[in-house]
Amino acid sequence: MLETGSPAPAVVLEDTDGRAVRLSDYQGxxxxxxxxxxxxxxxxxNRHVQDLIRRRDELVAADVQVLVAVPEDRQAAAEWKAKRQIPFPVLTGRRSTPHEMIGLSRKVFGSLQQxxxxxxxxxxxxxxxxxxAMPTSGYDRKGITAAIQALGTRG
Incomplete structure (x- = not known):
């Protein structure tokens, strides 16, 4: 898993339209x-994504762009995005899952998606x-909120 305070990884993901998305695209x-x-x-x-949708105005006001990364292929991601009316870009990996690219897959009797x-x-x-590993613990709302608030205090 990535460490707080370290540079963002130079990963290339793909949106549901097939366009390349780099985390560095948002830098600056x-x-x-x-x-x-x-x-x-x-x-x-899905409930966690719904919470992000409910918080959309708050996130926009804090100048935070939300991206949702899924392990499925682009077609499945596009179908899910359309069906659920997800307003955020939904990303997939090109050669591996976005999760693997940042260290969110653990090996336990095979592979366990985090x-x-x-x-x-x-x-x-x-x-x-x-x-x-447990989805109920995968969305740290309080930690995200505190980190976003801290962005506003950085000089």
Missing amino acids: DHAVLVYFMRSTSCPVC SGSILIDSQGIIRHAHGA
Whole structure:
């Protein structure tokens, strides 16, 4: 898992339209919150995405762009995004899952997909990193909120 205070990884993801998305694309403009869903079929993860949608105005006011990363392929991600009317960009990996790219997959009798989040400030530094094997623990709302509030106090 990534460490708070370290530079954001130079990963290339893909949105549901097939466009390349780099976390560095937002550097200098916005902070970026990436929520990594365990899967689009995970009911707990879907509730977490709904919370992000409810908090959308608050996040926009804090100049935070939300991205949702899913382990499924682009077609499945696009179908889920349309069905659920997700207003955020939904990202997939090109050669591996977004989760694997940042260390959110654990090996336990094969592979166990984790969920979690990272908040990257506008300078490309990770200000919050959290992951968990249990989806109920994968969304650290309080930690995300505190990290976003701290962005406003940085000079």
